[in-house]
Amino acid sequence: MEFMGFLRENGEVGVRNYVAVIPTVGCVNEAVEAIAGRVPGLKPLLHHQGCCMIPSDIEVVERTLIGLGSNPNVAAAIIIGLGCESVSIDRVADGIAxxxxxxxxxxxxxxxxxxxxxxxxxxxxxxxxxxxxxxxRQAFDLSHLMIGIKCGSSDATSGIVSNPAVGLVADKIIDAGGTVIFGEVTEIIGAEHILVKRAESQAVANQIIKAVDDLENRIRSLGIDVRGSNPTPGNIRGGLSTLEEKSLGAVVKIGRRPINGVLDYGERPRGKGLYMMISPGREMEFLTGPVAGGAQLLIFTTGKGAPQGYPIAPVIKVCGNPDTVKRHSEHIDVDVSGVISGNETLEEAAEKIFEKLIKVASGEKTRAEILGYDKTMNIYVRGMIL
Structure with missing residues (x-):
């Protein structure tokens, strides 16, 4: 199986061919918007970070901006700085170059x-x-693909239909020599014991546990419990009763292959296979992480209907809820609700997703791209704004 992509100077392959306009700091977003508004074909990457942050977060922002500009979907990049921000425009530009x-x-x-x-x-x-x-565009085998996987606005159908179907696709990509990135540490809580058993080494298993413990400890340090905000009200209306139930349904989207490593936010994988990225569940920050890590595409399952795309990487929306598919058809790329009605198997649903993935990788536009619902992004930082 092959897809049609763009060969870059460094040997990587893009599925889109963009010129990105990247602000080093949110203070120049208006300038970036103005440039993109005057020249058709540009992709602005507007965010709200870049200054008055603790040093570790500045490092994360710089790494993320370099990763976004280096993504295979980007042919060239324009970096706009203010001049007094904490993020170094020289380090970002040099990293991309x-x-x-x-x-x-x-x-x-x-x-x-x-x-x-x-x-x-x-x-x-x-x-x-x-x-x-x-x-x-030229033909390439699937070993050149790196995909990010996410679920959002999940409901009771997510864990029994769309997520396990996407998990079968993840296995197929990895078996073909490709790479898959998952994350959303909040939605691993309560299911980390399952992931630990799949770690390729004890070191990776320890990193998985540490990522979950670090998040829970940070939340507890504020005197609160994550279970007061997750599952969300929408998740509960959709039939999910506890965070653990949500997590058990979420982790099936990563398939059954060994977990080869744990990445910091926006970090590139060190090889092929399956990787966990330390990242939040919220769409605008999560999607940035795998894309900065090199993912050319994203698969996003949704139960209630989450419409977000991403500026420089196509986002394929998969849904197994027949009511959502009917109400939000303009946002859904792959309808797998036939599994609920008994008209298709999980394997058949996975094949539909896989076929769509190849078409999108070869240039077919996703619903979010067609609608222009692909402009919002942000960068995940963990410290305070100073």
Whole structure:
């Protein structure tokens, strides 16, 4: 089985061919938006981080921005800085350039203000787009694919239909030599004993336990219990009664292969296989993590209907709830509700998802891309804003 992708200078393969405009800090989001608004074909990556943060979070933000600009779906990148932020525009630009991509870096304060940096950004964008136009799709085997997997707005159907069907797809990608990233540590709580048994080594097992313990301890340090906010009211209306029940349904989406490692947020896998990324459950932060880690596509299961896409990586929405599929058909890419009605097996549902994955990897647009519901993102940080 093959897909049609874009070969990059570093040997990686993209499924989209974008020029990304990346702010180093939220203070220049308006400049980034203005540049993207004046030159069709750009992808702005607007976020609200980059300054007045503890050093460890600055490191995370820099690593994440480098990862986003280095993603195989990005042909070239324009970095816009303010000039006084904590994140280093030079480190971000250099990190992306090391992957063989053209990078142009502009600083608003040095350019002489908003209008001047936008004008310079427009010129840079035209140069980058001209470079991106040289790429053409070619055939590649599935070992070049890295996918992120998430569930959101989950209900009782998620753990018995869409998640296990996606798990079968994850196994298929890994067996073909590809890579799968999962995370959402909040939705591992109560099911970590299952994942530990699948760790390829005791060191990986210890990292899984530590990730869960660290999160629970952070929450307890605030004098609260995560179970007061998770499962969410929507999860409860959808039939999920406890966090443990939600977690047991969530972890089946990662299939049955060994877990090869635990990644920090936005970190790239060190090899092929299945990896857990330390990350939150909320969509806008989670989706950024695997994409910064190199994932070209994301599979997102939903029970109640979560419409989010992502700026530089297509998000395939899978749903097993027949009522949601009917009400929110404009957001659902793959309808697997036939498993509930008895009209299809989990294996048949998985094959539908896999076929859609290959089509999307080869250029077919997802519902979120068609609707333009793919602009929101953010970066996960763990410390206070100073």
């Amino acid at each position: 090391r992957e063989g991509k053209p990078v142009e870096a502009l600083i608003l304060q040095e350019a002489g203000g908003f209008s001047k940096v936008v004008a310079k950004g427009v010129e840079a964008a035209r140069r980058c787009l001209e470079y991106a136009e040289r790429f053409r």
